[in-house]
Amino acid sequence: MKNSIYAHQYPTQTASGPSQLLKNLLLPFFSSNSPQIGQQLQVDMHAHWLPGVDDGAQSDREGLEMIRGLAALGYRKLIATPHIKTQYENTPKMLKEFFDRFMKVVRKAGIDMEFGLAAEYMLDEGFEAHLKSGPLLTLKENYVLVELSHHNIQILPALQKTLFQIQLAGYKPVMAHPERYGYYFENFKTIEGLKDAGCLFQLNAMSLAGYEGKEVTKRARKLLDQEWYEFVGTDLHTPRQLNYFNKLALSQKFQNRDL
Ligand SMILES: [Fe+2]
Secondary structure: OOOOOOOOOOOOOOOOOHHHHHHHHHOOOOOOOOOHHHHHHHEOOOOOOOOOOOOOOOOHHHHHHHHHHHHHOOOOEEOOOEEEEEOOOOOOHHHHHHHHHHHHHHOOOOOOEEEEOEEEEEOOHHHHHHHHHOOOOOOOEEEEEEEEOOOOOOHHHHHHHHHHHHHHHOOOOEEHHHHHHHHHOHHHHHHHHHHOOEEEEEEHHHHHOOOOOHHHHHHHHHHHHOOOOOEEEEEEOOOOHHHOOOOOOOOOOOOOOOO
């Protein structure tokens, strides 16, 4: 439903019901039979391994370590999603230059994978200008990764207006890690409202692994039970976080491999 703020038909990806609920409760768990998370998903569509542009990798060495770690998890394609928000002066043009330079470093290091460049847009006071000046850096075609501020809480009508503008401009918003937005979970209707407003949802794999605390894990499982996530991303910021992905297995199918 391109360009519509209403998507009443939520995607159903796999069987639901008691067996799916049980799987979601039991997973993530380690099983020698389960493929690694990268083999399952094929494409990581949210990560901060592009060096020197945000709070992710701070050097080529760190960026390479993160890429090698993701390759070891079985991913075949990695999409960098540096932050674009008021705190950083990132623009698509400048990010492309940083990306092209780093790709030469990656190839020189003998790493043979597919790479892409998108961005993670904060829906803050500066976003409208990015939307107007466009084009936005997208995951593929018109899919744009967006996030909400933990400090600058917006009420649902304001968010819906922004999401409407995004879709009016021809983009499909993919909401990064909705399970992390505690404030919006206090009234679950807000999360429903984001889905109603046409957002696709992206789960942070680390949320399932407990990196953000028990409450976030609980919220992630609730959204998994609703089958409201279309994508899973690592949101990797440092090589240290790679340890969180070894024991993860996912019981649903997601749309990552289409990116
Ligand atoms: Fe991120």
